[in-house]
Amino acid sequence: MTAPNSVAEPNTVLVVNAGSSSLKVRLLAGEDVVDSLDLTDWSGAEDTDGLERFVTAQSTVDVVGHRIVHGGARFTEPVVLDSGVRDAIAALTELAPLHQPRGVAGIDAVWKVLPDTPAVACFDTAFHTTLPAAAATYALPREWNERWALRRHGFHGLSHSHAARRTAELLGRPLRDLRIVTCHLGAGASLAAVDGGRSVDTTMGFTPLAGLVMATRSGSVDPGLVLWLLEHSGLDLGALTHALESESGLLGLGGSADMREILRRADTGDPAATLAFDVYVHRLVREIAAMTASLRGLDALTFTGGVGEHSPRVRAAATAALAHLGVHVDDSRNTATSDADISTADAEVRTLVVTAREDLEIARHTRTALS
Numbered sequence: 001m002t003a004p005n006s007v008a009e010p011n012t013v014l015v016v017n018a019g020s021s022s023l024k025v026r027l028l029a030g031e032d033v034v035d036s037l038d039l040t041d042w043s044g045a046e047d048t049d050g051l052e053r054f055v056t057a058q059s060t061v062d063v064v065g066h067r068i069v070h071g072g073a074r075f076t077e078p079v080v081l082d083s084g085v086r087d088a089i090a091a092l093t094e095l096a097p098l099h100q101p102r103g104v105a106g107i108d109a110v111w112k113v114l115p116d117t118p119a120v121a122c123f124d125t126a127f128h129t130t131l132p133a134a135a136a137t138y139a140l141p142r143e144w145n146e147r148w149a150l151r152r153h154g155f156h157g158l159s160h161s162h163a164a165r166r167t168a169e170l171l172g173r174p175l176r177d178l179r180i181v182t183c184h185l186g187a188g189a190s191l192a193a194v195d196g197g198r199s200v201d202t203t204m205g206f207t208p209l210a211g212l213v214m215a216t217r218s219g220s221v222d223p224g225l226v227l228w229l230l231e232h233s234g235l236d237l238g239a240l241t242h243a244l245e246s247e248s249g250l251l252g253l254g255g256s257a258d259m260r261e262i263l264r265r266a267d268t269g270d271p272a273a274t275l276a277f278d279v280y281v282h283r284l285v286r287e288i289a290a291m292t293a294s295l296r297g298l299d300a301l302t303f304t305g306g307v308g309e310h311s312p313r314v315r316a317a318a319t320a321a322l323a324h325l326g327v328h329v330d331d332s333r334n335t336a337t338s339d340a341d342i343s344t345a346d347a348e349v350r351t352l353v354v355t356a357r358e359d360l361e362i363a364r365h366t367r368t369a370l371s
């Protein structure tokens with residue numbers, strides 16, 4: 001694996017987005033999706049036949065763009081892949097155990113089929129390198145922060161940055177004038193406070209385990225609770241990690257990782273599912289308000305990701321609790337499932353739905369990195 005020279009006007013981009021619960025592959029010609037592959041419950045390296053077949057079937061791939069969740073302290077912008085970069089990405093596995101191995105599996109599988117096609121890694125963390133020190137710094141011993149490069153990295157940056165740009169387009173206002181809270185609610189979930197196009201705060205941290213309640217992740221818990229469990233629960237580090245990453249969140253509280261199933265069960269009066277929904281929304285509301293504090297105000301609130309795009313009930317429940325900030329959603333507009341302004345006509349703060357298009361963001365960065 002060696003880094004290639006630049007490619008003249010790379011038009012056809014193969015985008016590989018390996019998330020914690022899914023694999024989304026898009027072949028883009030310009031901004032048009034000409035072919036796609038979606039796998040839910042994709043397990044990564046043991047399961048690359050489908051991806052390899054899809055890539056083999058494409059007659060034209062000029063360049064490849066991969067979503068990589070963790071860039072660590074080293075990768076703060078898109079980087080052309082070679083074997084050294086690939087290994088450095090793999091070395092960050094401990095910091096994102098649900099994601100990093102899948103990202104590397106995607107790189108390896110595509111490289112096997114297209115060994116001579118240039119590829120670029122685009123990082124979820126890159127968008128958040130603009131966090132001010134006050135937002136990025138943990139109140140830990142200073143020497144630790146320095147020695148281990150501990151800081152809040154934040155994730156879902158490719159989605160937050162697309163959602164913010166698209167919000168400005170839909171509102172017909174310059175991005176530089178807007179304070180936007182973008183809510184990426186998928187299997188993983190995070191918020192970003194985007195001020196004039198720059199991320200100034202976010203709910204995830206050193207790892208994608210922090211912040212909101214997620215499909216299977218706990219989100220933030222008291223660090224003292226984790227220490228207490230380590231001492232008293234009888235669980236070893238591996239078991240505790242697995243519980244917090246894969247057995248908590250909506251699944252742990254309500255018995256399903258899928259918000260649709262949580263809502264179905266809640267509607268039949270299932271108290272566990274009802275509590276799971278209530279905790280999810282409580283944390284979402286609280287963190288949206290926290291992001292508006294970091295922005296010193298709010299112009300637009302944007303929902304994206306599987307839950308954000310497709311659950312009017314989550315949006316209605318969250319926004320109903322934010323009326324004091326000027327957020328007001330129109331019930332009939334709230335049925336939207338793709339790019340739309342769903343606010344009431346006179347709402348001070350605009351509320352929007354934006355389809356998550358990490359693929360467009362990755363394609364843009366990939367073309368730029370290679371031209």
Ligand SMILES: Nc1ncnc2c1ncn2[C@@H]1O[C@H](COP(=O)(O)OP(=O)(O)O)[C@@H](O)[C@H]1O
Pocket residue numbers: 019020021022185186187188215257258259260305306307310311356
């Ligand atoms: N109609 C819907 N109502 C509520 N949740 C939905 C709906 N459709 C999809 N979802 C949720 O979206 C989640 C997947 O989001 P998505 O952003 O596609 O995932 P990923 O994080 O893997 O990219 C699933 O957990 C599912 O519960």
Ligand SMILES: CC(=O)OP(=O)(O)O
Pocket residue numbers: 018019020021069099124155156186187188189208
């Ligand atoms: C960073 C992260 O949580 O990603 P996903 O939502 O794809 O799991």
Ligand SMILES: [Mg+2]
Pocket residue numbers: 019186187188
């Ligand atoms: Mg996702």
